[in-house]
Amino acid sequence: MTESTSTEQFGSSRVKRGLADMLKGGVIMDVVTAEQARIAEDAGAVAVMALERVPADIRSQGGVARMSDPDLIEAIKAEVSIPVMAKARIGHFVEAQVLQALEVDYIDESEVLSPADYVNHIDKWGYNVPFVCGATNLGEALRRINEGAAMIRSKGEAGTGDVSEATKHIRKIKSEIAQLSSMSKDELYVAAKELQAPYALVAEIAETGKLPVVLFTAGGVATPADAAMMMQLGADGVFVGSGIFKSGNPAQRAAAVVKATTFYDDPAVIAEVSRGLGEAMVGINVSDLAAPHRLAERGW
Amino acid sequence: MTVGVLALQGDFREHADVLRTLGADVIHVRRPEELAVVDGLVIPGGESSVMDKLARAFGLAEPLRARIRSGLPVYGTCAGLIMLADSVLDAIVGQESLGGLDVVVRRNAFGSQTQSFETDLDIPVLGADPVHAVFIRGPVVESVGPAATALATLADGRVVAVEQGNLLGTSFHPEITGEYRFHEYFLSKVRARTLAA
Numbered sequence: 001m002t003e004s005t006s007t008e009q010f011g012s013s014r015v016k017r018g019l020a021d022m023l024k025g026g027v028i029m030d031v032v033t034a035e036q037a038r039i040a041e042d043a044g045a046v047a048v049m050a051l052e053r054v055p056a057d058i059r060s061q062g063g064v065a066r067m068s069d070p071d072l073i074e075a076i077k078a079e080v081s082i083p084v085m086a087k088a089r090i091g092h093f094v095e096a097q098v099l100q101a102l103e104v105d106y107i108d109e110s111e112v113l114s115p116a117d118y119v120n121h122i123d124k125w126g127y128n129v130p131f132v133c134g135a136t137n138l139g140e141a142l143r144r145i146n147e148g149a150a151m152i153r154s155k156g157e158a159g160t161g162d163v164s165e166a167t168k169h170i171r172k173i174k175s176e177i178a179q180l181s182s183m184s185k186d187e188l189y190v191a192a193k194e195l196q197a198p199y200a201l202v203a204e205i206a207e208t209g210k211l212p213v214v215l216f217t218a219g220g221v222a223t224p225a226d227a228a229m230m231m232q233l234g235a236d237g238v239f240v241g242s243g244i245f246k247s248g249n250p251a252q253r254a255a256a257v258v259k260a261t262t263f264y265d266d267p268a269v270i271a272e273v274s275r276g277l278g279e280a281m282v283g284i285n286v287s288d289l290a291a292p293h294r295l296a297e298r299g300w
Numbered sequence: 301m302t303v304g305v306l307a308l309q310g311d312f313r314e315h316a317d318v319l320r321t322l323g324a325d326v327i328h329v330r331r332p333e334e335l336a337v338v339d340g341l342v343i344p345g346g347e348s349s350v351m352d353k354l355a356r357a358f359g360l361a362e363p364l365r366a367r368i369r370s371g372l373p374v375y376g377t378c379a380g381l382i383m384l385a386d387s388v389l390d391a392i393v394g395q396e397s398l399g400g401l402d403v404v405v406r407r408n409a410f411g412s413q414t415q416s417f418e419t420d421l422d423i424p425v426l427g428a429d430p431v432h433a434v435f436i437r438g439p440v441v442e443s444v445g446p447a448a449t450a451l452a453t454l455a456d457g458r459v460v461a462v463e464q465g466n467l468l469g470t471s472f473h474p475e476i477t478g479e480y481r482f483h484e485y486f487l488s489k490v491r492a493r494t495l496a497a
Contacts, residue, residue, distance in 0.1 A: 008417040015416045018436045018476055022345045022378070025309040041392055044354065046309065046347045081392055081408055082347055083437065105413035105437070128414045262308050262330065262354055 011128030016150035019083065019105065019130060020214035023047055023151075023237055027227065027258050028216070030054050030241040032072075034079035036250070043254035047083040047105065049239065050076040055112045055159025056242035056281065059293070065113040067095040073102050085132070090299055091117025100129045106151070107131045109144075111298035112158045112241075121299070124148030134218070136169045136296050138176035142197035142205075145213055152211060154235070155296040156219015159242050161283025163220040163229070165296055170217045170233045180206040219296065222247070222280050224260030224273050231264030248278030301494050303487070304329035304338035308354040310346020310379060314475040318483045324490075332363045340373040340490035342483075343380030345436070345473050348407060349392045351379055361398065368400040373466040373493055375486040378438050381462075381469035382407055389442065400467050402445030409440040409458075409471075418477075423452045423461060426481040433460070433472035433479075440471055466493065 009015075026046025031037040037048050052068045053061065067088055077084050083105035088095035090109055095116070099107050109122050111134050121144065124131040130150035135141035141152045154173055156166030176195070183191060183206060192202040204212060217230040218239035227238045238261055244254045256273035263269035291297070303319050305312045307328035316326045319342065329335050341364075343351070355361040368374055368384075376384040382391075383398050385405035391397075410416065416437055420430040431452070441459035444450050452461035452470075460471040466489050474482045 008419045010414065010417045012418055014434055014476065015418055015436060016413075018434055018473065019413055019416065021311040021314065021476060022347065022436055024311055024313075024346070025307070026347060026350060041349065042394075044350045046350055077412075081390060082349065083413065100414065103412040103414050130413065258350070259354070259357065263358075 013150065016130030017213050020132070020151035023083070023216075024214060025262060026237045027254075027261050028085065028237065028239045029244055029254060030239070031076060031245070034075045036245055037076045037080045039251050040244070040254060041080040041082050043251055044258035045082060045254065046237070047085055048076065048080060049085045049087065049108060049241075050104070051087055054242040054245060055295070056161070056246050057159075058112060059159040059284070067092070067098065067113070070098065070102055073099075073104060077102075077104070087113055088122070089113040090115040091120050091122060093122045096122050096127065096131075100127055104129060109133050109149075111155060111295045115298050119300070121147050132216075134296070134299060135173065137172045138180075138205075139195035139197045140299060141173060141211060141215075142195060142201045145211070146198050146201060149213065151214045151216065153216040153218040153239055155299075156217065156221070157286045157289070158219045158295050160220050160286055160289070161222040161243060161246075161281040162286045163222065163226045165286050166217050166219045166221060166226075166230060167233065169219075169296070170230060170235055173215065174234045177205055177209065177211070181209045220286075221257075222283065224256045224270055227257045228260045228264040228270050231261055237261065243281055246281035248280075253277050253280075301325065301339050301490060302327060302337055303490060304335060304341045306341060306343045306351065306380070308360075309350045310344040311473070311475060312344040315342045315344050315377075315483075318475050318480060319487070322480060322483055322487055324487060330358065330360070332359055335360065335363050335367065338372075339494050340486065341367075341375075342486070343374065343376040343383050344475070345378035345380065348379035348382040349395050351383060352395050352397070355398075356396070361396070364398050368398055368467070371466055371493065373486060373489040374400065375468040375482065377470050377473050377475060378436065381405060381441075381471060382439050384467055384469050386445070401462060401464050401469055402447035403441045403462055403469075404443045405439045406442050407439050408437050410435060410438060413437055419454070421452045421454070421460070425451055426485060431474070431479055431481065432477050433470075433474075434477055435460075435472050438471040
């Protein structure tokens with residue numbers, strides 16, 4: 001090793017949050033095989049999420065959903081050169097340790113898997129690998145950031161193809177940020193109490209008008225127009241889970257979602273890429289889901 | 301004087317913020333007609349394979365190559381450096397660069413995100429104070445051709461910043477550290493060329 005290594009700092013917040021900055025304006029796609037990862041990379045994904053079953057299958061097959069087999073993650077890492085993310089169960093710090101040992105690029109502490117701890121989330125500060133966590137509102141996002149999350153995704157309702165919850169959550173987070181920005185300083189103490197979030201983070205957001213980390217949207221995005229809508233609502237980028245590989249023509253749909261995410265404010269482009277994509281995933285209306293089957297309610 | 305930031309994907313807003321702070325008029329560039337009006341261009345950090353695909357799909361790649369050949373000042377960070385390199389190693393299948401810099405760049409040269417780091421670099425052309433540099437799954441310049449000049453190296457000798465005429469490329473991201481000197485240096489090239497025209 002050279003003498004320079006003593007001054008190199010690994011795993012800092014800047015380095016962890018910085019990778020999410022580089023993913024902005026992009027689409028992160030769920031993949032369950034190396035072959036799907038290849039299709040995603042070829043279609044223009046900025047990163048892939050390696051998992052054993054997409055949320056739609058987790059939903060239909062039931063049972064406990066866990067971290068993926070390391071062989072699967074390594075096969076996907078070997079197939080593509082864009083960043084590879086993988087999911088750990090909420091609170092399952094050993095799955096997170098394993099994923100760090102496998103050198104994934106981001107860990108998603110995800111409500112899509114079965115929670116391992118119904119009280120605590122993972123203490124994410126101790127890892128060199130960054131974490132992304134889901135949130136349905138600003139307080140939840142700030143609790144995750146306080147635990148060390150380097151990126152937030154609004155949750156939506158994964159595996160449904162119904163974008164209404166994604167819309168609700170990104171709107172909620174954005175409007176709560178806007179409310180903080182309009183408050184006077186002495187109101188922020190109560191705001192922090194009501195958000196159940198640390199005062200320092202609340203005060204920072206009131207000052208800057210934005211989260212200190214990148215905010216993507218997830219959960220139910222199935223079409224180019226869905227992705228563009230999330231971007232117009234203020235998302236920095238989108239996760240597409242079941243929406244691509246549960247559709248009729250994954251490669252074409254994936255490329256179309258990528259283009260619509262970049263040209264989110266240009267209806268002519270969105271119209272053009274939306275033509276002839278074949279069948280979208282069939283989907284489930286979130287209103288038809290009984291409360292125990294709503295994944296977004298996992299996380300606290 | 302109008303400066304463009306390539307806004308296909310990546311941290312283009314951070315670059316636009318730095319350039320505006322330094323007094324430039326900034327526009328986002330996603331279409332050939334936007335590229336046509338800029339006096340300089342920044343290619344941001346992000347995923348180079350995605351920028352390449354979108355640039356080609358929306359008819360931007362050839363106009364970009366033409367303007368680079370005609371002397372447009374361009375500064376690329378990380379993915380932007382890859383886009384500016386004449387030759388790229390470890391690219392995805394079918395990936396093309398725009399070229400312009402007589403260098404061979406290896407994409408994602410440090411490995412996975414756990415190998416990303418920050419460090420201080422001496423870059424004499426920017427002054428005596430070291431530059432605080434953040435490397436995020438960054439590339440390195442594996443060889444510098446006769447037309448290009450290395451501006452900065454890691455202690456192990458690997459080249460991480462290069463210059464060739466009006467082109468500037470760094471493996472790291474000054475746009476997220478509050479380091480403005482690279483952007484000032486780039487804007488001085490834009491200004492010099494605008495005045496000469």
